[in-house]
């Protein structure tokens with residue numbers, strides 16, 4: 001088996017996409033000028049900034065920091081046409097931000113983002129009195145918001161397919177006249193809601209929770225200086241690389257015990273499988289021990305790391321079964337089927353159900369071309385597989401630009417030799 005050299009590496013992972021998107025929303029809505037330190041520069045966050053600019057917000061940028069002139073009263077533009085690209089945070093958060101202002105704003109997105117669901121959020125916004133019209137299908141982009149401020153009050157929300165609906169409404173709460181009481185009937189990806197609440201706190205707003213009801217007071221946000229954590233989902237590829245390479249050690253600084261992101265919990269999965277993991281105050285280190293056990297794991301809270309685990313699962317001693325990840329079918333692609341198809345291309349035995357995937361040990365084929373489906377996580381995950389299976393290539397390696405344009409270079413550096421057989 002080809003075992004590549006990973007050695008001992010310190011990997012500087014770019015900023016969190018989720019934290020950058022929330023920080024941009026909060027800064028745009030805040031009273032004053034906010035400085036965002038080390039934001040993520042990638043297609044998703046560039047799309048968010050471009051959307052803000054179209055809505056009339058001013059964002060000044062240096063390589064390491066962005067300055068946002070907050071407008072508590074809402075967008076400066078009376079009319080705007082915003083293209084949200086492929087980013088669900090952009091496509092779900094920006095129309096919600098715009099709803100609190102006064103003007104007519106149209107939002108559209110990539111073909112895949114047009115397919116991804118939105119209905120529970122647009123329904124909730126309408127229930128709150130927002131004039132929101134879909135051009136084609138109910139609950140999908142393109143859509144137009146005729147904004148006239150939001151009164152607030154109580155609203156019921158099903159966030160069983162995406163927590164981003166709840167995050168959008170939580171972020172909106174302080175911009176409404178009466179505040180919001182959001183009654184949630186179902187919720188996935190809970191740690192992302194915790195990120196939202198922690199970040200709202202940093203911008204001066206306290207969210208209270210009474211059972212299934214999230215209570216958000218009116219009153220707006222306070223501008224601040226906010227440092228963005230490295231992206232924990234991105235870090236998963238580098239941690240996984242260490243775990244599948246006996247003796248290799250990867251440290252990601254800036255992601256430690258105080259981290260906001262639930263996806264850092266991926267290292268607990270690696271620990272259960274046999275990797276050595278240490279989470280300290282200033283960073284996290286994973287060391288490959290040569291042992292990789294199979295396991296059954298519920299990834300409802302950290303489903304962005306499902307493809308990472310699926311891609312290294314064939315190297316485990318026993319089957320790996322990942323459960324409760326139905327909503328990975330409505331992401332950048334149907335990730336359960338994309339993982340299954342690509343594993344089969346490599347000669348791995350795999351089965352899927354509505355919300356699970358089970359992967360058997362062993363790679364019986366040679367390398368193959370991986371079908372990316374335009375999904376950054378499929379490419380980054382199977383790059384890790386490529387550490388142990390020679391001859392893996394990608395039909396669309398560049399789609400990593402969504403969250404990490406420099407991924408292939410960083411991964412090649414980790415492997416200790418340039419090129420990595422991957423053309424970006």
Ligand SMILES: O=C(O)C1=C[C@@H](OP(=O)(O)O)[C@@H](O)[C@H](O)C1
Pocket residue numbers: 017018019089161162163164167188189192303304327
């Ligand atoms: O709020 C966020 O920033 C995110 C929430 C998660 O989505 P879902 O809540 O749709 O699972 C995650 O998959 C996505 O990458 C980012």
Ligand SMILES: C=C(OP(=O)(O)O)C(=O)O
Pocket residue numbers: 086087088089304331332377403
């Ligand atoms: C699902 C993802 O992105 P989003 O939903 O923000 O488009 C992701 O980054 O894996």
